[in-house]
Amino acid sequence: MAAQMTDAHRRFLQALMSNGITEGSEAKKLHQHCCETDKVYYAHDKLDDFISTINSHLQPLFMQIRKGISEDDGRAHYAVVNLAETEVTKMASDYTESELELFRKTMDLIILSENGFASSTDILNLADQLKTKKMKKKEAEQVLKVFVEDKWLSEKNGEYTLHTRCIIEMEQYILSNYQDVARKCNICHSLAIQSQGCESCGIGMHLPCVRKYFRGQTEPRCPECNEFWSCDTPGVSRMGSQT
Amino acid sequence: MSQRKRSKGLGCSQLLDGEDDSIPTQVERRSQEQLNQKVSELVQFLLVKDQKKIPIKRADILKNIIREYRDAYSEIIRRADRTLQEVFGLQLVEIDAKRHIYILINNLPCAEGEQLCRDKEKEKMGLLLVILSFIFMKGNSVKDSALWEFLHLLRVYPGKQHSVFGDVRKLVAEEFVRQKYLETTAIPLTDPPEFKYQWGPRAEKETSKKDVLNFVAKMQGKDPKFWASQYSEANKATT
Numbered sequence: 174m175a176a177q178m179t180d181a182h183r184r185f186l187q188a189l190m191s192n193g194i195t196e197g198s199e200a201k202k203l204h205q206h207c208c209e210t211d212k213v214y215y216a217h218d219k220l221d222d223f224i225s226t227i228n229s230h231l232q233p234l235f236m237q238i239r240k241g242i243s244e245d246d247g248r249a250h251y252a253v254v255n256l257a258e259t260e261v262t263k264m265a266s267d268y269t270e271s272e273l274e275l276f277r278k279t280m281d282l283i284i285l286s287e288n289g290f291a292s293s294t295d296i297l298n299l300a301d302q303l304k305t306k307k308m309k310k311k312e313a314e315q316v317l318k319v320f321v322e323d324k325w326l327s328e329k330n331g332e333y334t335l336h337t338r339c340i341i342e343m344e345q346y347i348l349s350n351y352q353d354v355a356r357k358c359n360i361c362h363s364l365a366i367q368s369q370g371c372e373s374c375g376i377g378m379h380l381p382c383v384r385k386y387f388r389g390q391t392e393p394r395c396p397e398c399n400e401f402w403s404c405d406t407p408g409v410s411r412m413g414s415q416t
Numbered sequence: 417m418s419q420r421k422r423s424k425g426l427g428c429s430q431l432l433d434g435e436d437d438s439i440p441t442q443v444e445r446r447s448q449e450q451l452n453q454k455v456s457e458l459v460q461f462l463l464v465k466d467q468k469k470i471p472i473k474r475a476d477i478l479k480n481i482i483r484e485y486r487d488a489y490s491e492i493i494r495r496a497d498r499t500l501q502e503v504f505g506l507q508l509v510e511i512d513a514k515r516h517i518y519i520l521i522n523n524l525p526c527a528e529g530e531q532l533c534r535d536k537e538k539e540k541m542g543l544l545l546v547i548l549s550f551i552f553m554k555g556n557s558v559k560d561s562a563l564w565e566f567l568h569l570l571r572v573y574p575g576k577q578h579s580v581f582g583d584v585r586k587l588v589a590e591e592f593v594r595q596k597y598l599e600t601t602a603i604p605l606t607d608p609p610e611f612k613y614q615w616g617p618r619a620e621k622e623t624s625k626k627d628v629l630n631f632v633a634k635m636q637g638k639d640p641k642f643w644a645s646q647y648s649e650a651n652k653a654t655t
Contacts (some may be wrong), residue, residue, distance in 0.1 A: 178503060180524055187505060187524070190463070265625065266468070
């Protein structure tokens with residue numbers, strides 16, 4: 174039997190929605206703040222139950238607070254997602270048709286790429302091929318900046334990938350629309366945008382998952398085909414010496 | 417065999433613009449499941465629209481969500497409002513009964529040091545609060561020129577790009593007005609035409625004269641009772 178919603182739950186939900194994406198430790202602090210503000214019983218290790226209560230009430234609305242793991246640092250993040258969405262409709266009200274088209278094409282480039290990144294040059298070259306309305310490079314640069322600010326994309330050294338928020342919110346959409354191309358991590362089985370791959374059998378893994386899986390191993394081997402794992406495994410020492 | 421029944425009581429006659437005659441409109445035909453679906457869609461529609469603080473027109477609701485369920489309109493709206501209150505702590509409020517315009521307001525009591533808004537929004541809300549305070553303290557209505565003179569003191573100029581707010585004139589005269597935080601009306605018999613600013617309906621619903629007076633008192637380190645007439649007005653006003 175699902176617990177009742179209290180003002181603390183509502184406050185938490187409102188904050189999550191206005192944040193767009195909330196990092197794990199922030200969410201814990203928010204949980205405490207909400208319980209204290211609305212004088213609701215607080216148990217510091219019961220964040221998951223707290224969220225479940227909210228989710229049971231969100232379910233009939235086809236919404237959910239979902240937890241996703243950042244592909245960069247492996248930390249948990251929370252976002253409110255819309256399960257009924259068939260497209261990038263969450264963004265639909267915030268951007269123009271041509272901006273949405275640029276985003277979709279950028280997402281194509283990112284998902285089809287080897288490493289989950291699309292270079293700024295490649296994206297800007299798309300700008301004047303848009304069907305809705307051609308965009309000048311300067312304008313496209315601005316739009317990309319807004320996408321980064323709004324946490325749909327993240328940028329590193331002039332290259333763009335999908336922000337954790339985007340991945341949490343659009344995972345279902347991506348998995349169904351890019352069925353044959355989108356990679357799933359061999360370890361955690363979630364969508365993998367940035368990934369390392371095995372050169373022999375082609376399976377992919379998230380970098381944080383790679384780190385965890387190969388921790389302490391001097392000779393990392395592919396979990397699927399057992400071939401030597403040729404990529405640089407971050408944070409894992411090779412050749413015997415312990416870090 | 418389909419019939420076209422006219423909906424009753426919702427003033428919908430002018431809204432049935434060239435509807436397809438074959439769409440049935442009997443309320444009894446609506447299953448709970450279908451209604452629930454519409455309620456969910458409406459809740460999401462309202463949340464998305466309100467995220468940008470744009471007031472929602474009934475016409476848009478009918479066109480985009482309700483569609484052929486017009487006969488169940490008030491039922492769907494009622495349930496959506498109840499869901500918004502129970503799950504989100506938000507309330508659907510009609511701010512214009514003639515033109516049927518709605519906003520969502522926050523039902524939850526405001527907490528100290530709460531950061532519900534994203535950073536960009538928090539600063540805009542700060543500026544807005546200052547403007548609302550100025551208007552209230554000056555008797556609920558100020559001339560355009562007086563407002564800008566006041567903002568000059570805060571180094572905010574209508575002609576100049578502000579590092580945080582950007583085009584401030586646009587923010588105050590357009591964005592805040594569009595969001596219904598401020599209302600601007602022309603002062604009659606002025607040439608060149610002058611305008612006055614007052615609180616808009618969203619400001620009336622989302623904050624109170626009492627809160628604003630307390631804010632001013634805090635800023636100036638005085639007791640709210642220091643401003644006798646504003647104090648009595650603020651305490652008279654009911655939410």
